């Protein structure tokens with residue numbers, strides 16, 4: 001096992017919080033289980049491209065953007081990802097579900113988490129510093145206002161035992177450094193009135209990754225940027241999933257959130 005942060009503890013519930021959260025898909029990907037898990041499961045699966053919609057008194061904050069109109073138009077994603085079977089059913093883009101948010105917090109910079117940003121011109125988008133160094137095309141950089149967050153230990157505060165930025169300064173939404181899947185990968189803790197929600201992006205695609213399964217090794221070799229860092233971040237996410245009844249951990253593409 002990989003070491004856990006020394007000060008990791010389950011967060012208390014916050015019934016007085018003014019914040020509520022929706023978890024919804026902004027697009028769907030058709031694939032097969034053998035591309036998702038490493039334990040021999042077979043057959044087709046529809047993976048949601050999950051977004052978080054945080055209703056805060058200061059305005060809506062979105063977690064990731066899924067895909068949007070550019071996917072319906074056939075211009076996003078670009079090669080080689082345009083061979084994937086992705087759809088954005090009517091009424092399900094982030095813009096259609098939530099309007100234009102005050103800001104978007106990206107868990108990472110992969111195509112299926114950023115495509116919906118094309119629908120949100122000028123919006124403020126937070127990303128881990130290392131995720132702003134590559135992958136994002138100039139067309140997207142010109143479309144929204146990216147703000148880099150340096151999520152290294154000692155640079156920012158801590159939450160759940162990892163480096164974290166208090167997004168609104170009121171302790172309700174925290175942007176956490178959880179690198180590995182990409183070098184700048186982040187998670188988001190939302191301290192809502194009904195529960196604590198931890199969006200871990202693609203540190204785990206599905207709930208089984210939060211228990212004992214992993215991505216198939218060949219898939220992981222291609223898409224995970226920093227394997228030792230991912231092992232640490234996944235160990236951290238698994239501990240919270242397994243120990244904290246106060247926390248709902250949202251894996252990036254878990255089918256149970258499809259409605």
Ligand SMILES: [Zn+2]
Pocket residue numbers: 108110181202
């Ligand atoms: Zn990803």
